Amino acid sequence: MDTTAVILGGGYAGVMAANRLAGQGHPVMLVTPDERFTQRIRLHEYTAGTRADPRVDYATLLNPKVQLLAGRAEAIRPVTRTVRLVSGVRLDYGYLVYAVGSGEGRVPPGAVAPDRFSGAVEARTRLSRLAPGERIAVVGGGLTAVEVAAETAGAYPENPLTLYTAGNLVPHFSAGARAGLLRGLRSAGVRVQTGTVNPDRLPEAGVVLWCAGFGVPQLAARSGLPVDAAGRLALDATLRVPGQDRIYGAGDAAVITDPGYGYLPMTCASAMPMGAEAAGNILRSAAGTPPARHNSGFLGQCVSLGRRDGAVQFLTADYTARSFHLHGRSAAVLKEVLCRMTLRWIRGEAKKSGAYTWPAGPRMTPEPSPQVLWS
Known part of the structure; x- marks a missing residue:
């Protein structure tokens, strides 16, 4: 059986997972239908015409050891550990990371x-x-x-x-x-x-x-994998699909269904830590060591209000608003700095596996036991 980790999706979660795995010498194939990486946090600028192009070449973001394959998955077969692409190509995987993202919601005609x-x-x-x-x-x-x-x-x-x-x-x-x-x-x-x-x-x-909410691809549901009501791949606290020891998920198209994780929103600030943690648990599994519970949280959230204005809401680790918030030009500058940092974090991980870190999440009560995580 092929030991390659196949990552479905070339967004924030998928690219981060690919870089963490490749940097540790694990064979990685990143499958994406996109010609270039899209900075979704820049799409409002591109839409309005204030940014020429929100995309970046994958070659500037990925560890050189990542094998990039253009394609879209049509079905996942856990029993045979294979993925069938729309093109008809069949891929064998040792581990799978489901990071197909969002953006397939119903849009009214017109x-x-x-x-x-x-x-x-x-x-x-x-x-x-x-x-x-x-x-x-x-x-x-x-x-x-x-x-x-x-x-x-x-x-x-x-x-x-x-x-x-x-x-x-x-x-x-x-x-x-x-x-x-x-x-x-x-x-x-x-x-x-x-x-x-x-x-x-x-x-x-x-x-x-x-702009009334995100939808997700129905690939997981079509493949007979557990999903929530919105079609997101259901995960345990180790970012693994219950009952499937070789399938992990990260980003908008996946959701941790164990108690205590309802605070995680569909955002790149959730996706990148999930991608890195999923890769980390694949490395632990390959080494025969126990997986880690996902642990990510928040410090604040920045909102752009044009090129010269913005807002920053400071948050607790569980995404709850604090009383402190910032507005105006300084908030716009901070927003721009953080947007630029997302690519630096991804590139930093490409150069050194484990370089990317993130804020800790809220304390879980009660703490899940290792036996529960492995069930």
Whole structure:
């Protein structure tokens, strides 16, 4: 049986996992349909036309020992430890990391979702064709919607922009931080309207940007692997699929279903530690040593409100808002620094396995026993 670790997905989680494994001499194949790595945290800039290209060549990010294969997985066969690609190619694996990402949610006809590169390309094109005075609508109340709305309003000041949110903007932020967000959006020229948008009756606008949540590929469900209600691959606290000692998951398309992990959001700040930890547990398994519980947490979250404004909500390890928050130019600078650091962290891991570290998560009560983790 092939000992190669096959990693499905070339996003933040998959690339981090590949680098950690390759740096320790473990054979790695990274399978991705993308020609280049997409900085999803830059897509709002690309959509608005303030960034030329959010993509980076994989050759500049990956450890040279990582084998890169262009393709998309169609089915996983755990019994034979194989993956079948859409092209018909069959890959054998010794270990598998499921890191296929998100961005396959339902988008109503007439709208476009800029949370993936293909959608951002279409959104950018549609926006560039607007006549002065034509309206822009952004639907959603999360971080993606806020950043897309602010960036687009700044780039298209002659096109009135309304952000439609079903409830509070960025609900995990404190009331004070949320008030700052609203001030920043108003300053950027964004009108905020509260109320649920019917997908069958979109707002009247020249362009409708749909930012109302992520969907995930149904590859795990099609392959008979355990999933949650949203179709995310179900994992235990060691990032392994229960009952499958060779399949691990990381990133948006996977979820830890053991108690105590509900705080982890679908974000690159969760994906990169998960990718590194999944790789670490593969290395431990190959060495015959016990796996480690996943342990990652948060310090804060930065939000872009255009090129000169931003907000920072400081957080507890379990993603709960603290009272302290930051706004204005200094917040925008910090956001930009952290965006640049994501690539530095990935490249640092490519040069030295184990170089990437992250904040510890909240204390788990009660602590899971090793016997439970291995069940």
